[in-house]
Amino acid sequence: MAPDQTNLLQGTLDMMILKSLALAEMHGLGISSRIEQITQGTFQVKPGSLFPALHRMEEEGWLVSHWGESENNRRAKFYRLTNAGRHQLEAEAKRWSRIALAITRTLEAL
């Protein structure tokens, strides 16, 4: 069930979702447009990856969800970070910096 190793891309997606929820709670599509917005369109998260990720992270206990109203008065499910989620975000961010640094060095060395 809980994977020992998860590939980098999934980790990255998780991190971006956590990060976009760090400031405020959001509904699913809000998260994907937020990611698109931050990364200036580099990452477009399709619903087919987004919803499974959200449900998985909720099952991990990093997110909680509740029903609310969207900006244009539609019913939508909103997600919020838990404390575990914040820890996870920190851990992911640290890991990412480490990898990014390592890659940068590798590229400079070449």
Next chain:
Amino acid sequence: MEPHCTGHYPHTRGLMNFPRFASLLRNLFHKQREERELDEEVRASEQLLVDENIHAGMNPQEARRQARLELGGVEQVKEQVREIRAGHLLDALGCDVRYAARTMRRSPAFTTTAVLTLALGIGANTAMFSVVNAVLLRPLPYPDSDRLVQMWSTNPKANRWGMWTAYPRFEDWRRENTVFEEMATARTWVISIKGGDHPESLFGVMTSSQVFQLLRVQPMLGREFLPEEDQPGHDHVILLSYGLWQRRFGSDPAVIGRTVNVGQENYTVIGVMPADFRFSPDLRASYRVDAWFPPAPDPSRNERGSNNYYTFARLKPGVTLAQAQAEMDAINEGLAEKHSEDRELGVKVVGWQRQVGSEVRPALLILLGAISLVLLIACANVANLLLARGAVRQREAALRQALGAGHGRLIRQFMTESMLLAVCGGVAGLLLAYEGLHLFIRLAPDIPRLNETTIDPHVLIFSAVLTLGTGLIFGIAPALQGSRTDLQDSLKESGNRLTSGATRARARNVLVVAEMALALMLLAGAGLLVRSFVRVQQVDPGFNPKNLLTAFVMLPPSKYPEPRRQAQFFYEVMERIASLPGVECAGGADSAPMLTNDTGPVSIEGHPVEPEIQAERPKITPDYFRAMGIPLLRGRTFAWADNEGSLPVAIISESAARQYWPDEDAMGKRVKLEDGSAPVWRQVIGIVGDVRQDSVVEAARPEVYAPLLQAPVPYMALIVRTRTPPAALTAAVRQAVMAVDKDQPLFQVEIMQQVVDDSVAGRRFQMSLLAVFATIALGLAAIGIYGLMSYTVNQRTHEIGIRMALGAKRGEILHLVVRHGMMLAIVGVVLGTVGALLLTRFLSSMLYGVGANDPTTLLSVATLLIGVAALASYIPARRATRVDPMVALRYE
């Protein structure tokens, strides 16, 4: 990116964490709510997308289309979410099982057929295995029983490998060995007990001391025999069985120390054994023991030539069987030098447990093998049913594939269905086995430890593995076929009528051929056993067992110390019995075929002492031959006048005459019985026919008969030939004996015909069981070929219709279908014959009078199988000829 350059998730390392476990429970138990929420969420998102698109200026229709495209399909997203959920696999399995159960319920006829077929196969296998488990696999019912061994005397020159041992020899073995913790010996001894209103015959066992210590079994009350109680003077002590203690002593605990009269002598009760204690060389359930006592009553206990004791021992820890054998061999060499009686004898040490089952092991394993072939045929049948159904379900499979189910997913679904069938069959089979086992035990002959047969955890594990294996075997082909659906073709096909590809047809043909081959192998085996049994029934045992009543009388030495009085007693008894109404004649012998034997050395005048000649040495009354129906070939029989005062005489059997005087006339020659009774040279005055002593299938041993009055014995088998059914005369015979001495009970009253039948009961049972298995196999194979032909005819209705419309005759259509069936049957029979030729040699030990490759048997079972296959193909073929071309063509 490679997995190895990824990091770990801090919160998901190792076991499932708590939130995830909670989710698992939620997913499993609040599935519907979770599903509803998911559906709402995805649909709400879709709506949001639509809103966004409208906001961006699209018209509503276009907005909806774009939203759907971006989302990638509501159902697909939901499925993707479901797949990451905790417990997904479990959930999918649950789904598959429910789906499978629904499918099974939808076609009850198919399901019933398949489950019953499997239940029969699995049940029979389970029952058979539980017998094998109890008889061959389970440890003996004593602590540390793996160190228990039996010790056999052997006589390599006489080709005898399983003789018992003389008591003095046992004492030497026990004294000189260093490899055994304990060694003990035992002999059955029937003896009468007095007191109360009637004398009763006890089934006793004479044992050396320490026997219970060896077995690690404590008496329930009192103590076991002390070492000094082996010795005369101290040996009048007795241990009671629980049954005897209850029956004759009213379960009185104060019985310990009391004196009882056994065999006209006084014994002190020293203990009572527990109710569940059982002990005999091979642990047969039928072996009843009432009491144990030292070998005090045995007149032959000091005779080195009387191999009457069964010896067993417990290995010291760490000593191997080979080490024990080596030491016993060395001891034996020493004994052979000291004692002439031991010169030809060897010794063999064998593991007790292995020995217990050794006699029935081949038969049981063959039966287990046979029944597993039946299960394979059942598997092939069910696989065939599934394949036929697979053809019908092709469209369903294609549809599921179109809806996103992968190849693996379909295999899993089909396998789940097969497994569910197998499990249903397995459970039903277990119930069947439970019932069948009782039947088996009731009908089976006297197999050692058979009464210990139960459905224990080992059997349950066997049954579970068998069930899953069965499901795998019959499920794999249909699953592969079912999942290998070509989407385009299947969806385009208008119905289930077009042939569904050559591979499926080939698989079905192969299965039917395999069924035929397996059935032929079983039929060949059963046929050989049936023919053997017929041969056995035709064997002339050398005497006439019809209308013979037999019973033993055993005179206590204390009351009849003089041989002359013993002989007088039997003379009077014979006279009285012979005059009873309904009795044709009566004889007596101290050993008689099928009842007891007294094999021992004899000497022949003028022959060197070596090699030692062994013969049966019965002491008989004059009318013995007439009563048994043994023909006199030459000379005369004994008369009462052949007594101690007259010339010592003997009568020998045909084979004795041939063996002892191969080139001379045996009449008038002289022999001596080396048994201590009357060691005098006896003149041969007659030659009688051979008798088969041990069973009808074992060759006759030579016999040297002596007249009772010249060699008196204290016990005799009374042989009473009756004119009426023999059982009715039991009371009259008992009264005749008690009229001579009211204290003498009859032992072991038997009907000779029954004894002879019992001696072949094992064969009869094996034959019947294998015949039943083969019949089931034949039935299943017939159903298999019938099913395939019916199916083919259905599939080809259209084609047959066209053929008939084009002018094909009914006979041609008949030929077309039957030829297909015959082709399969013949290929199956050829393969099966090859298999039978390879396998039947394992039956050799169970055959009598037929070769393992008996061509007559093979030919007849092949003919039978082809005949049945022809009939099974003919019925669907007939149906094919009744196809109305118009209807068939319109069917399109």
